[in-house]
Amino acid sequence: MRKKQGFKVSRVAIPVLGLFWLAVTTLPFIFVAFMSLKTQQETFIKPFWALPESFNLSNYIEVLEGSFLIYLRNSLFVISTSVVIIMLFSSMAAYALARLKFKFSDSLFALIIAGMIVPLHVTLVPVYLMTRSMGLYDTPAGLIGPYVAISLPISVFIxxxxxxxxxxxxxxxxxxxxxxxFKVYWKxxxxLSGPGLSTVAIYNGIMLWNEFVFAYVLTSSTDRRTLPLAVWDFQGQYASNVPAIMAVVTLSALPLIIVYAIGQEKIVNGMMAGSLKG
Amino acid sequence: MTQIILENVEKRFAKLTVLHDINLNIEDGQFCVFLGPSGCGKSTLLRMIAGIEETTEGALTIGGEIMNDVPPAERRVAMVFQNYALYPHMSVYENMAFGLKQAKTPKADIERRVNEAARMLQIEPLLDRRPKQLSGGQRQRVAIGRAIVRQPAVFLFDEPLSNLDAALRVHMRSEIANLHNDYPEASMIYVTHDQTEAMALADKIVLLRAGPDVTKKGALPRLARPRTLPPSCKPVCCRLSRLPFNEFPEGDVGKRRCGRSGYQA
Structure with missing residues (x-):
C-alpha cells in the first residue's frame, strides 16, 4: 500500500520538477526573444516583463546589416574545424588509452584528466604570448589551436x-x-563510438560557440572575430542598445538550437544493441 | 596440413602461471574438444592458438609451421566467439566479408564465398540485416559463416552454444557436426564445459583441470596413457559430470570401450 503511494507521489513530482526546470531554462530565452522585438524607448518606459507593443523586426535588420554575418561565418568555420579536430584527436587518444596497454598509460590518462582542473583563464596570458610569437594572432588558426586544446581533456575522458x-x-x-x-580503431x-562522438561534438560545439574570452583576446579585426563578440558591437562605454544585443543573442543561439534539434535523434540512435547476446 | 602441435606450452599472467607445460597433438582434420570446469584455462589455451593471447613459453605449430610470433590473421585460423562478436554497425554480408576485404581478396571472390556460406547456413535472406535484427540462433550462424568464408585450416569454437536455448543448442550442435563433415580437412577445436556436447562432437577430448599443478607430483605420465583414468583424474571427471561415472579397474578399460571418445591429458 505504502509502495503504491510512493509511486503516485513520484508520478506527480517528476512532471512538476520537469516543468519547473523547463521554465528555468526557457523563460530567459523567451525574455530575450521578446526583448529583441522591442524598441529602445520601450525598454526604458515599459515594465521589464511587458510584452512587446508590436512585432518589430528593426533590431534584427540593424544587426544583420552590421557585421553579424561575417561573425557568423567566422564562428561556423572556427567551431566546425575545431570540433572535427577534437573528435579525431580525442577518439584516437581514447582508443589508445582504453585498449592499448603501454607503459604509463594509466598515468598519462590521469595527467590528461588533470587538465580539466586547470582554470581556463590562467592560461590566457601565456596563450596570448605564444599566439603572438607564433604569428598566429588574429587568424582563425590562432583560435582553433587553443579551442582544441581546452576541449581535449573532457573529450578524451568521455x-x-x-x-x-x-x-x-x-x-x-x-x-x-x-x-x-589503427584499423581496429578506424573500422x-x-x-561504434557514434553516440559518444555526438556527445563530444555537441558539448564542445556549444561551449566553443559561446566562448568569449579567448576570442576577445586572440583576435582584433572584425574579419576574424566570432559571434560572441558581436554583442560587443552594440555595447558602448556609456550606453548599450539592449534590444539589439538581445537580437544578436537570439540570432547566435538559433543555429545551436537547430543543430541540436537535428542531432538529438542521432545520439539516441545507439548502435551498441545487438553486438552481444540480447 | 592442419595438424596442431603444442610443445611444453605455458601461459603466465605476470607471475601467475595458469597453464603448465601443455603437450598436445591434434591431427589433421580432427575434432578436438577442450573440456573442463570454468576457470581451468581452456579458453586461454584456445585464444593462444588463435593468437589473441601470447604464448609465454613453448612452441605452437600449425600445419608444420611455428606460429608463436605469427599475427592472428595469418595463422589460417577462424574463431567463433561465445557472444558471437558480430560487428554491430555492419550488415550480415559485411560482417562475413570483412576479413576477406582486409586480406584484399578480389570482390567477385568475396561475393562468391559469402553467398556460398550463406546458402550452406541458410542465412541468405538475412544478408542485408544488422546483427541486432537477428535472433540468437541466426547470429550464431552468421558467426559460423564468418569463420567459413575465410577457408581456415583450423576452426576454433569458444563455447559457441552456451547462449542458446536447449532445443536450439542441440540443433546447432548437429550443424557444427555437419560442418566438420563438410570440411574434413580442417581441424576443429571446441571449448565447452558441457560434457554431453563434448561426447557428441569430439574425436578427441582434452580434459583440463582447475587447481594446483598435478604434473609436478608425477601424475602426468599416468594421465598421458590413453583410456586409462588414474585415481588422481577421477574426482575431476566426477565433478565435471552429473552423470554417473563408470569405474573400471586399471588395465581393464581397453577391452570395454565406450564410444569413440578417448581420454587424454
Whole structure:
C-alpha cells in the first residue's frame, strides 16, 4: 500500500520538477526573444516583463546589416574545424588509452584528466604570448589551436569511458580478420563510438560557440572575430542598445538550437544493441 | 596440413602461471574438444592458438609451421566467439566479408564465398540485416559463416552454444557436426564445459583441470596413457559430470570401450 503511494507521489513530482526546470531554462530565452522585438524607448518606459507593443523586426535588420554575418561565418568555420579536430584527436587518444596497454598509460590518462582542473583563464596570458610569437594572432588558426586544446581533456575522458564499453571480443574478432591497431580503431571503434562522438561534438560545439574570452583576446579585426563578440558591437562605454544585443543573442543561439534539434535523434540512435547476446 | 602441435606450452599472467607445460597433438582434420570446469584455462589455451593471447613459453605449430610470433590473421585460423562478436554497425554480408576485404581478396571472390556460406547456413535472406535484427540462433550462424568464408585450416569454437536455448543448442550442435563433415580437412577445436556436447562432437577430448599443478607430483605420465583414468583424474571427471561415472579397474578399460571418445591429458 505504502509502495503504491510512493509511486503516485513520484508520478506527480517528476512532471512538476520537469516543468519547473523547463521554465528555468526557457523563460530567459523567451525574455530575450521578446526583448529583441522591442524598441529602445520601450525598454526604458515599459515594465521589464511587458510584452512587446508590436512585432518589430528593426533590431534584427540593424544587426544583420552590421557585421553579424561575417561573425557568423567566422564562428561556423572556427567551431566546425575545431570540433572535427577534437573528435579525431580525442577518439584516437581514447582508443589508445582504453585498449592499448603501454607503459604509463594509466598515468598519462590521469595527467590528461588533470587538465580539466586547470582554470581556463590562467592560461590566457601565456596563450596570448605564444599566439603572438607564433604569428598566429588574429587568424582563425590562432583560435582553433587553443579551442582544441581546452576541449581535449573532457573529450578524451568521455570517449575513453565510452570505448571501454566496447566488447573486447569485437576487437579480437577484428584482429583475427586482419586488422592492426589503427584499423581496429578506424573500422570498429570509431563507428561504434557514434553516440559518444555526438556527445563530444555537441558539448564542445556549444561551449566553443559561446566562448568569449579567448576570442576577445586572440583576435582584433572584425574579419576574424566570432559571434560572441558581436554583442560587443552594440555595447558602448556609456550606453548599450539592449534590444539589439538581445537580437544578436537570439540570432547566435538559433543555429545551436537547430543543430541540436537535428542531432538529438542521432545520439539516441545507439548502435551498441545487438553486438552481444540480447 | 592442419595438424596442431603444442610443445611444453605455458601461459603466465605476470607471475601467475595458469597453464603448465601443455603437450598436445591434434591431427589433421580432427575434432578436438577442450573440456573442463570454468576457470581451468581452456579458453586461454584456445585464444593462444588463435593468437589473441601470447604464448609465454613453448612452441605452437600449425600445419608444420611455428606460429608463436605469427599475427592472428595469418595463422589460417577462424574463431567463433561465445557472444558471437558480430560487428554491430555492419550488415550480415559485411560482417562475413570483412576479413576477406582486409586480406584484399578480389570482390567477385568475396561475393562468391559469402553467398556460398550463406546458402550452406541458410542465412541468405538475412544478408542485408544488422546483427541486432537477428535472433540468437541466426547470429550464431552468421558467426559460423564468418569463420567459413575465410577457408581456415583450423576452426576454433569458444563455447559457441552456451547462449542458446536447449532445443536450439542441440540443433546447432548437429550443424557444427555437419560442418566438420563438410570440411574434413580442417581441424576443429571446441571449448565447452558441457560434457554431453563434448561426447557428441569430439574425436578427441582434452580434459583440463582447475587447481594446483598435478604434473609436478608425477601424475602426468599416468594421465598421458590413453583410456586409462588414474585415481588422481577421477574426482575431476566426477565433478565435471552429473552423470554417473563408470569405474573400471586399471588395465581393464581397453577391452570395454565406450564410444569413440578417448581420454587424454
Amino acid at each position: 570517449l575513453t569511458e565510452f570505448m571501454r564499453q566496447v566488447p573486447k571480443e569485437l576487437e579480437e574478432a577484428a584482429k583475427l580478420d586482419g586488422c592492426g591497431p 570498429i571503434f570509431l563507428p
